[in-house]
Amino acid sequence: MxxxxxxxxxxxxxxxxxxxxxxxxxxxxxxxxxxxxxxxxxxxxxxxxxxxxxxxxxxxxxxxxxxxxxxxxxxxxxxxxxxxxxxxxxxxxxxxxxxxxxxxxxxxxxxxxxxxxxxxxxxxxxxxxxxxxxxxxxxxPGEWLLDLALLDKSYEDWCSHVLTRLAGRDEATAYLAAMEDVDAEAPFEEGAAKALAGHFTDYLQAARLAGYSDCTPGRFLLPGDLAGSPVLSFAPLPVIDGRPARGTLRREMARRYEAYKSKVVKPFFRDxxxxxxxxxxxxxxxxxxxxxxxxxxxxxxxxxxxxxxxxxxxxxxxxxxxxxxxxxxxxxxxxxxxxxxxxxxxxxxxxxxxxxxxxxxxxxxxxxxxxxxxxxxxxxTTEASLTHHGQEVDCVRGLLLDSGKRAAFYPGELPADPAHLLSPARQGAERWLDQDYAVMRFAPAPxxxxxxxxxxxxxxxxxxxxxxxxxx
CATH class of the missing domain: 3.40.50.300 (P-loop containing nucleotide triphosphate hydrolases)
Incomplete structure (x- = not known):
């Protein structure tokens, strides 16, 4: 090596x-x-x-x-x-x-x-x-970007990081239940590994649709010719002290994680x-x-x-x-x-x-x-100013992607101080207190x-x- x-x-x-x-x-x-x-x-x-x-x-x-x-x-x-x-x-x-x-x-x-x-x-x-x-x-693919951060993480570090983020996410409920049903210290079985990896992949897909960014490993979402391979058949497990016993599910999961880094992530980074x-x-x-x-x-x-x-x-x-x-x-x-x-x-x-x-x-x-x-x-889009409840608001007009209809759209006013958004986010707030910020999907105009x-x-x-x- x-x-x-x-x-x-x-x-x-x-x-x-x-x-x-x-x-x-x-x-x-x-x-x-x-x-x-x-x-x-x-x-x-x-x-x-x-x-x-x-x-x-x-x-x-x-x-x-x-x-x-x-x-x-x-x-x-x-x-x-x-x-x-x-x-x-x-x-x-x-x-x-x-x-x-x-x-x-x-x-x-x-x-x-x-x-x-x-x-x-x-x-x-x-x-x-x-x-x-x-x-x-x-x-x-953007889905592969976050894999670069794995290069400096051990399997245990990655598990701790991922499971901390999964806590409290509705999208992770099914995976966390499947993980609890698995004995990580039992002898390794390929079927159990693939089933758990499948549940984790389902979570990643759901998390991405919900707007979350941290969806590693990225190749689980876009596997290409690696689909079904052992290098994409691992998942995070609860962290324990000490080295896992040889031949166990945990030991094989850790080995496949390291193989993913060496055979998928490192060549991509190098090349x-x-x-x-x-x-x-x-x-x-x-x-x-x-x-x-x-x-x-x-x-x-x-x-x-x-x-x-x-x-x-x-x-x-x-x-x-x-x-x-x-x-x-x-x-x-x-x-x-x-x-x-x-x-x-x-x-x-x-x-x-x-x-x-x-x-x-x-x-x-x-x-x-x-x-x-x-x-x-x-x-x-094009810009427009419209009157709403007696006040003039600055809007944009465009073709809506879903319906193809032309509409005016006001997403809400962003705060002048970014801390009004970043501070609640850092403190773990579940929603914005003062207002919601809407997003409209526009189609490209002719x-x-x-x-x-x-x-x-x-x-x-x-x-x-x-x-x-x-x-x-």
Whole structure:
């Protein structure tokens, strides 16, 4: 195992040297990771970002585009032959067709390379030809994100963590009952292990539908070709003192948990996260607020766990040459801001910053640049002011996803002080005392795009400037 780990480290360092030389001497490559939990809008974000980099009429805050220095943008085959290509054309078609609808959720790792031909700046700009900058965008299921936090947890730590969160959740009632009926110290039986894992998977599915974020292990929700394998047939058990006896159910559950980390989580981390330069973390903060204080607190803890797995810092040339690559920029983005009137966007951004304060402080301290904003990858609404009970309220109008009818919607006013939400969540409140925060599901509106324009959005150009503007 030690020799294998050393060999893997040497291989990664050789790859890093190759990447560094190519970027320094030829054409720079930016590897952008797009992460987020379920329903945060990763697929729509990537599709709209690429479309708006190809047709830059709606990107005034991307300085290179506003200055006219991006002479051309084009898609190329991604460099990783063993990774699926992100279905950009298919996703764009369903978003911009005559009867637009939302694309399917991410179900596996995919990648897309967008190449930009950029005219240089500076005193010698007229003497130098345009250079090519490659943007490699890596997409992967949000359900796998939280698995990264498992790398630093033993089976006992994970069991304690999970069972603490399960306490009091109605979605966990059936699993907790099944766990009580199992003798963890009895000789191992495959049927008992699979049955208990099945109950735990049912809980994870229900918890995700209820709006909870911490649904590990992520591959239980999207197993792919691992479905039915022993590596996905374990579950948490009550923690005991001492090492479990050989041949017992508890001992085998612990072994399978470690196998899951070594055979599923570590390869995913090594092959994808270790090569990322810039990171986007998409957060459906509005959905968590709507689901109540427990869901918001669960989201806060989950995001802290996720970001603890990243290695932020500045990618100095020598550091990268030696194989110590770090994420140097992290963007925290609250998605679906088009569900709010623009007057509430600053409050949504402030809530996101407060929600991620601990994780953001760690990234800042490590030397990474971080930024938080509210955005909408695809704008689905228009704004309106209506009179309600003699008072004027700021609303948004859009097509309702379920009925297809056009409606005006007022979700409630977010507090100016984020502590009014985060404090009750930390203290274990079950519901908001002063008001409820509604969420409406909007369908994408039919579009009529002029030549040179990408899909309408909110602040996607600012996100692009932060993430890649310095490389252009």
């Amino acid at each position: 030690v020799i294998t780990s050393i060999a893997d480290a040497v291989t990664r360092q050789v790859e890093a040297v190759g990447d560094s030389v190519n970027e320094a001497l030829f054409e720079p490559v930016i590897r952008l990771g797009v992460t987020g939990l379920a329903r945060s809008g990763k697929t729509v974000f990537i599709t709209s970002l690429v479309a708006n980099l190809l047709d830059r009429g709606r990107m005034p805050q991307l300085v290179a585009a506003a200055d006219g220095r991006i002479e051309a943008a084009y898609l190329q085959p991604q460099p990783d032959d063993t990774v699926a290509r992100f279905a950009y054309e298919e996703n764009l078609a369903v978003l911009t067709g005559p009867t637009p609808h939302w694309p399917d959720n991410t179900r596996g790792v995919s990648e897309l390379r967008l190449s930009l031909k950029v005219r240089p700046t500076g005193m010698l700009a007229g003497m130098r030809a345009a250079r090519t900058v490659h943007l490699d965008i890596v997409d992967y 994808h996260f270790a090569r990322i330069d810039r990171q986007v973390v998409l957060v459906d903060a509005l959905g968590a607020i709507h689901n109540g204080p427990p869901a918001l607190e669960d989201l806060r803890q989950s995001m802290a766990d996720i970001l603890g797995a990243f290695r932020p810092g500045r990618n100095a040339f020598l550091t990268r040459l030696l194989g110590g690559k770090r994420v140097e920029k992290i963007l925290f983005a609250a998605t679906k801001s088009d569900h709010l009137h623009h007057s509430q966007h600053p409050r949504l951004s402030a809530i996101l910053q407060a929600l991620l304060r601990e994780a953001k402080d760690r990234a800042d301290f490590a030397g990474a640049q971080t930024h938080a904003l509210a955005l909408a990858s695809l704008r689905t 579009l009529s795009l002029r030549p040179g324009e990408g899909p309408p959005h909110i602040r996607l150009d600012r996100a692009a400037q932060f993430l890649i503007g310095d490389k252009l």
